[in-house]
Amino acid sequence: MGRGxxxxxxxxxxxxxxxxxxxxxxxxxxRELRASNSSPEAEQASAEDDQDDDDYGDYEKWAAGDR
Structure with a gap:
């Protein structure tokens, strides 16, 4: 009871x-959008960090036979 x-x-x-x-x-x-677009260095650094976490980052070397 009391649900009503x-x-x-x-x-x-x-x-x-x-x-x-x-x-x-x-x-x-x-202002917020301008602040996020004004630092391409920060975006590039975060993109490099994302590549380190990639599970398939070494796939290209593996597929080419450079294991």
Missing amino acids: RAKAKQTKVARELKYFSPDTDLSALE
Whole structure:
């Protein structure tokens, strides 16, 4: 028992989340996007780190017979 009240609360919260549209701070979004695009060195470093974690990184050497 008591499920009706909890379900009503969940329905109310879900409806608020669905139809609530906050004002978007476009200038803050623009600053954030500019900051992420302004450092290509950081992106290159993270790409190199990703290559180290690759399970198939040595596959090319293996397939060429340079095991």
